[in-house]
Amino acid sequence: MPRLVPERTFLAGKIIFNFGQSTIDCVIRRISEDGATLEMQSSVGVPEQFQLRISSQDIRSCRVLWRSDRQVGVALGADEQAEPFTSNAKERSTDSLMRGQMLALRAALDFVPLGIVLLDAGLRAQLINRAFRQMWLLPDEVANSNPSFVTLMHHGRDTRAYEIPQTDLESYVGERVRQVQAGDASPLDLRRSGGDVVRMHCTPLPDGGRMLTYTPVTDIVRYSDQLKLLRDALENVEDGVLLLDRDLNASFMNRRMRRFWDVSEREADGHPTYESLVSRAHRASAPNLPASELTRFPAKRVAEVKAGDHVRDLQTPDGRRIRAHCTKMSNGGRMLTYVDITDLTQKAAMLETLATTDPLTGLYNRRHFLECLAAEWSRFQRYYRSVSVLMLDIDHFKSVNDRHGHAVGDAAIKAVAAACLDGKRKSDIVGRLGGEEFAVLLPETSLSRARTVADRIRKRVMSAQVAAGEIQFSLTVSIGIAEATVSMSGVDALMSAADRALYRAKAEGRNRCIAFAPPPPASKAAE
Numbered sequence: 048m049p050r051l052v053p054e055r056t057f058l059a060g061k062i063i064f065n066f067g068q069s070t071i072d073c074v075i076r077r078i079s080e081d082g083a084t085l086e087m088q089s090s091v092g093v094p095e096q097f098q099l100r101i102s103s104q105d106i107r108s109c110r111v112l113w114r115s116d117r118q119v120g121v122a123l124g125a126d127e128q129a130e131p132f133t134s135n136a137k138e139r140s141t142d143s144l145m146r147g148q149m150l151a152l153r154a155a156l157d158f159v160p161l162g163i164v165l166l167d168a169g170l171r172a173q174l175i176n177r178a179f180r181q182m183w184l185l186p187d188e189v190a191n192s193n194p195s196f197v198t199l200m201h202h203g204r205d206t207r208a209y210e211i212p213q214t215d216l217e218s219y220v221g222e223r224v225r226q227v228q229a230g231d232a233s234p235l236d237l238r239r240s241g242g243d244v245v246r247m248h249c250t251p252l253p254d255g256g257r258m259l260t261y262t263p264v265t266d267i268v269r270y271s272d273q274l275k276l277l278r279d280a281l282e283n284v285e286d287g288v289l290l291l292d293r294d295l296n297a298s299f300m301n302r303r304m305r306r307f308w309d310v311s312e313r314e315a316d317g318h319p320t321y322e323s324l325v326s327r328a329h330r331a332s333a334p335n336l337p338a339s340e341l342t343r344f345p346a347k348r349v350a351e352v353k354a355g356d357h358v359r360d361l362q363t364p365d366g367r368r369i370r371a372h373c374t375k376m377s378n379g380g381r382m383l384t385y386v387d388i389t390d391l392t393q394k395a396a397m398l399e400t401l402a403t404t405d406p407l408t409g410l411y412n413r414r415h416f417l418e419c420l421a422a423e424w425s426r427f428q429r430y431y432r433s434v435s436v437l438m439l440d441i442d443h444f445k446s447v448n449d450r451h452g453h454a455v456g457d458a459a460i461k462a463v464a465a466a467c468l469d470g471k472r473k474s475d476i477v478g479r480l481g482g483e484e485f486a487v488l489l490p491e492t493s494l495s496r497a498r499t500v501a502d503r504i505r506k507r508v509m510s511a512q513v514a515a516g517e518i519q520f521s522l523t524v525s526i527g528i529a530e531a532t533v534s535m536s537g538v539d540a541l542m543s544a545a546d547r548a549l550y551r552a553k554a555e556g557r558n559r560c561i562a563f564a565p566p567p568p569a570s571k572a573a574e
Contacts, residue, residue: 060085063106064097071154075101082112082122089177090114092154099123116177116187162245162261168254170196170227179261182245183208196227196257210238227257236268237261244268287385293378295321295352307331307369307385322349331361331369352381360388368392405479407457408464416478416486417538423490424538427531434490435497438527438545439467439504441483442557447522451515459483459522462511470504486545494530494562501526501560509558523558525549532565 058075062085073087078101087093099109099121108124153174156163162179164172175190183203194202200220203209211219226235230251237245243265250258278299281288287304291297296318300308305315308324324330325345332344351357352373361369367389374382403415411419420436427434441447441463448456460483467477467485476488487504489497505526512519527549531541548563555561 058101061100062087062093062097062109063100064094073099075099076118078123080123082120083109084118084120086118088117089154089157090117090119091157091174091176093119114191116180162259164196164199164259164261165252166196166227166257166259168256170224170257172196172199173256182261182263196259197224200224208239210240210242227259230257236264286387287383289321289324289383289385290376291321291352291381291383292318293380295349295381297321297324298380304385321352322346325349331363334360334362334368336362352383355381361385408461408479410464410467410485411476411478413478413480416476416480416488419476419478420488420538420541423488424531424541426490431533432491433493433530434488434541435492435494435528435530436541436545437487437489437497437501437504438529438542438549439463439485439487439524440549440553442523442525442553444483447513455513455515459513462513463508463522463524466507466511467504470507471500475500486542492530494528497528497530498560498562501528505558505560525552525557526560527552527563528560529563534565 058078060073060075062071062073063069071087071093073085076084076086078084083099085093085099093111093114095111097109099107101107109121110124111119111121113120156174157176159176160178162182163174163176164179165174167173171193172190172195173193175185175194179185180187180190183199184206185199185202189198189202197220200223204216204220209216209219227249230249232249232251235247235249237247239245243263244267246262246264246268248260248262250260252258281299282301284301285303287307288299288301289297289304290299297315297320298318300310300315304310305312308327308330310319310324322345325348330345332341336344348359351359355373355375357373359371359373361371363369367387368391370386370388372384372386374384376382403411405412423434426432441459444456444459447459460479463483463485464477464479467487471477471487472489474490476490478486478488480486487500489500492500505524508522508524510521512521527545527547529541529544529548535541535544544563544565548561552559552561
């Protein structure tokens with residue numbers, strides 16, 4: 048063999064072990080007659096004794112004196128020939144094969160991206176791979192010294208790697224040690240001071256040891272935290288929230304919805320179908336839905352939700368109004384929100400009443416009455432259906448106010464309003480135009496039929512009694528009647544015709560009904 052050059056560097060070599068079945072490429076950094084420094088990707092898989100091929104024919108026996116993460120220092124033995132490696136496989140011992148396989152496994156674990164720690168029965172580290180060392184900034188000299196699990200925990204404590212208050216660190220370390228000693232296989236999320244999260248699994252081994260794996264799960268846990276925060280927020284909002292999957296099964300319903308449907312948390316966890324929810328005994332249905340339609344409403348409601356985005360007002364058996372918003376989601380499911388709008392609808396109805404009703408009599412006010420008349424006039428123009436109007440005025444009302452006072456005058460107005468309501472038909476509309484003047488809209492009513500209604504109202508007024516202290520007195524009204532004709536220009540012309548008929552009734556002695564008669568043509572008037 049040629050004499051080796053001391054301190055020669057960057058010489059290619061090959062580590063041979065496991066009876067020639069396993070090899071590791073290396074670079075010989077320094078070499079002398081007695082020893083060498085070898086560098087490779089990882090020293091974990093290098094056995095304590097092996098053979099080193101320096102050139103095609105130069106093979107030396109080696110024994111490891113020291114090792115670091117990527118280097119080993121070896122003592123060189125006598126030269127050997129390659130023939131021993133071609134000996135029959137039957138001469139290999141079972142123990143040597145297993146030892147070689149174990150070394151190969153250790154080398155493979157060093158390249159796994161997960162942190163891995165193998166502990167013996169005494170919880171001392173037999174293997175700490177590269178990912179764990181980098182994850183926890185563990186120096187090689189500590190990792191290669193077979194530290195105990197307690198030492199590893201103390202390293203994390205001393206480097207402030209845990210997102211734990213300083214006062215709780217000791218108890219945290221103790222609890223972690225107890226969990227590993229007990230072989231607790233439940234996954235544990237370790238929150239590090241940098242904000243990232245590592246999930247640890249402890250797996251008990253047959254020899255009494257433990258295998259610990261550390262998986263970075265920062266993004267997963269962050270999304271999980273955000274989802275939990277969102278669910279907590281939805282759980283406590285005042286409005287009802289219901290999430291359905293693409294098959295319309297309930298994937299989430301908050302507390303308000305569970306109370307609304309009378310569903311327990313356990314039932315909600317079973318993901319009931321939307322159809323089963325709307326079919327419950329205390330379901331909500333369309334407002335003012337006839338009893339005969341209630342049984343068909345659940346199927347209609349399911350069809351609406353399947354169709355996609357919409358807004359639907361619902362009514363509960365106790366009269367509450369619920370506004371349901373349905374939104375189609377990107378995953379094919381639906382999000383339904385339920386808002387109790389009972390107060391809003393009541394206030395809206397109250398405002399509408401104030402805007403359309405005379406506060407003294409409860410009749411429609413002048414503005415709303417004229418709106419109703421305009422709508423009826425449009426139908427008259429389109430379909431030529433008859434429409435008539437009555438104009439009423441209380442006779443001698445000023446004397447009632449002067450003699451008995453305004454309170455009695457108000458009572459008189461209320462009495463006439465009640466008589467109008469009592470004498471009208473169901474389709475007729477009564478309004479107070481102002482003061483002692485009233486009007487009645489008679490849809491699809493000819494002049495002759497309008498005269499009948501007017502006379503009935505007049506008689507109802509005559510029969511009413513108004514109390515003024517200890518005395519009672521009756522009232523009379525004068526009524527003008529007019530029917531819409533195609534020659535009229537509009538609503539104002541119809542009202543004017545009824546008003547002229549009313550003044551004729553006043554002029555002819557009051558307490559009577561007079562129908563409007565259009566003036567004859569000029570030629571006939573001359574005759």
